[in-house]
Amino acid sequence: MRARLRAPRGLVPSLPAFAWLCAFFLVPAGMVAVFSLGESAYFGTSPVDLSAPSLDRYGEAASETFRIVFVNTLQIAVVGTVLCVLLAVPMAYLITTRLTGFWKYAAIAAVVIPYWMPFLLRTYSWRILLGDHGPLAEGLGVTGGFGIVDTLSGAQLGVVYNYLPLAVLPIAVALDRLDPALRQAGRDLGASSWRVFWQVTLPAARPGIVGAALLVFIPLMGDYVTPAVLGGVQASVVGSLVSSSFLESQDWALGAAAAVLLILLVLAVLAAAALALALGRLVLRAVRPLDLAARLRPRTGTARPARVSGDAWGLLLRGYGVLMVLFLWAPILTILVYSFNDGRTLPVWGGASTRWYAAIPDNAVLMQSIGVSLRVAALSTLVAIVVGTLAGTALARAGRPIRWSLLGLLLVVFVTPEIVTSIGLLLMYVAAGPALSDGTLRLVIAHAVISTAIVAFVVQARLSSLDPRLSDAAADLGATPAGAFRRVILPLAAPAVLAAAVLASTASLDDVVASSMLGNVGTTTLPVYIYSTLRNGMRGDAAAASVLMMLGTALAVVVLAWVMQRRGQGKSFAAGLVGR
Structure with a gap:
């Protein structure tokens, strides 16, 4: 009897991800490296x-x-990352140690929901808040504004605001996994609350802090939209240099070289940070006692510092949490109110009116951009869900060689700034000619490539928390690998898949960088349309349309969460939304 050849465990679900990312990420990235060695050809058949x-x-x-x-790029990214992490730690600590039940989930929602709101909407709203005629200037009687807009400080404020939720969530997840009994043991040993936090809680949050820093720093290095909207010419960054080289000056070789240098700069900073963390761990291991009791027991012969009561600490943390929520929601509420502005320009209040909402159907270009955004988001989310779910399954179930190879590829996708991925795809589209000339197809591929890693990691997190013997049990009962995946793995992963679909679709609806570089005539998305009008101030009908899409997205998530809650999978769905 001839022996049947069996594929290595996890090979089949990993193949679509390998093929997809090699074709639409590694090949375009290689083209960027090659084009950076050439000379821009302003005339001829090839741009380089x-x-x-x-x-x-x-x-x-x-x-x-x-x-x-x-x-500027390095300063904005490093300072922004440090500020986000420092601001996120107290909020994450409040959520995980001081809040329970409804208030805990309400605090998480208050942090997460602003990140789902349109990126340009919440960024531009700071121009209204801090402007000469904004509510803060009018309320405080400040003439001439605050002098922050169109400066490097304005860009720094914008990036901290936009990326702060990304820092809170990983730290909260790490702290939530800490056994509360460890903190209580420290108090029972006589240690102060501050000492317990410093020697027990903070080390437990270290993985979340590292994850938060990565989630903030990497997209910050490629973000040129926030500095352009709030920093002006004083906040020119590498992303804007790359974009202008391809879209304006047509110096593609210079843009490719700048993109490669950006990647090298990202890798250099990450390597330096990893080295610093490794050295820090060695130093702490050498000087820190290993016994928890010895670390936390009060030192003899020293006066115990005056303690701040637990109620006072709790009050301070809750006050900080309120300020954090106000900071995150003030711009969103501002743009919501100003979308009803009857004034000729959006930033100057001229009375309440719904005329901008009534004007939406009359703007054919705006309506077309909304349709393009919805169509691209639906198609790219479908592709990302299919490829990413299979990749997440392989990450959770495959053997070590396949798992580590796929994980490495996904991490490379993750650490590459979006602007670099976008120009690589642009070079590929130009080289492919008519085969990849359809604007919708171009955007679907780009958005799906960017979202695939998100979906894969969310699905992996869900499947890794399940008993791996379930698949073996299905096989023992006669199920094929495909049947076990369809009848066992997929139903259990459904909450994470739906959560990943929400993240992928909102990322697509919010994308500016890839959409502005890869779209062509007739495929302008809503964020690109809004971005093109910002030089003269956001149009009222564009703001109104963005508010409607914002509310529609929030309503869809609420309905989906309600449905999952009715099916008993509400917690799993919520965990997927925060990447758990």
């Missing part, structure tokens, strides 16, 4: 002349002319 490869473009991108751009 590769007949005499050289490193001249790297020298030009790193010259004194553009050095300030790299300095």
Whole structure:
């Protein structure tokens, strides 16, 4: 009897992800590296002349002319990451240690929901809040505004606001896994609340802090929209250099070289941070006692510092939480109110009116952009869910060689700034010619590539929490691998898959970078349409349309959460939304 050849465990579900990411990520990334060695050809069949490869473009991108751009990028990203993490730790601590039941979920929702709101909407709203005629200036009697908009400080404020939720969630997840008995043991040993926090709680939050720093720093390095909206010319960053090189000056070789340097800068910072963490762990291991009791027992012969009562700490934390929620929601509530502005321009209040909502159907370009956004979001989410779910299954169930190879590829996708992925796809689309000339197809591919890693990690987190013997039991009962996946794995992963679909669709609806670079005539999305009008101020009908899409997204998530709660899978769905 001939022996049957069996594929390695996890190979089949991993193949679509390998094929998809190799075709639409690794190949385009390789094209960026190759084009950076050429010379921009402003006339001819190819945008870049590769007949005499050289490193001249790297020298030009790193010259004194553009050095300030790299300095601004690094400063905004590093300072923004540090501020986000510092602001996130107390909020995460409040959520996990001081709040329970309804208030805990309400606090999580108050942090998460603002991140789902349209990116440009919540960014531009700071121009209204801090503007010369904004509610803060009018309420405080400040003439001439606060002098923050169109400065580097304005860009810094914007990135901290936009990425702060990404820092809170991983830290909260890490703290939530800490056994409360450990903190109680520290108090029973006589340690102060501050000492318990410093020596027990904070080390437990270290993985979440590292994850938060990565989630904030990597997209920040490629974000040029926030600095452009709130920082103006004083906040020029590498992303804007790359974008303008491809879309305006047509110097594609310089843009490719700047993109490669951006990746190298990201990797250099990550390597330096990893080295610092490793050295820090070695130092702490050498000087820190290993026994928890010895670490927390009061030192003899020293006066115990005056303690702040638990009620006082709780009150301070709750006050901080209220301020944090106000900070996150003030811009959203501002744009919601100003969408009913009857004034000629959106930032200057001229009375209440619904005329901008009534004007939406009359703006054909706006209506077309809404349709394009919805269509691209639906199609890209479908592709990302199919490929990402299979990839997440492979990450949770595959053997070590396949799992580590796929994980490495997904991490490379994750750490690559979106602007680099976008220009790589642009080079590929141009090289492919008519085969990839359809604007909708271009955007669907780009958005799906960016979302695949998100879906894969969310699904992996869900499947890793399940008993792996369930698949073995199904096989023992005669189920094929495909049958076990369809009847066992997929139903159990359904809450995470739906949560990942929410994250992927909102990311697509909110995307500016890839949509602005890869769309063509007739495929302008709503965020790109809004971004193109910001130089003269956001149009009232565009703001009204964005508010409606914002409310529609929130309503869809609430309904979906209610349905999952009725099916007994509400907690799993909520965990997927926060990446657990």
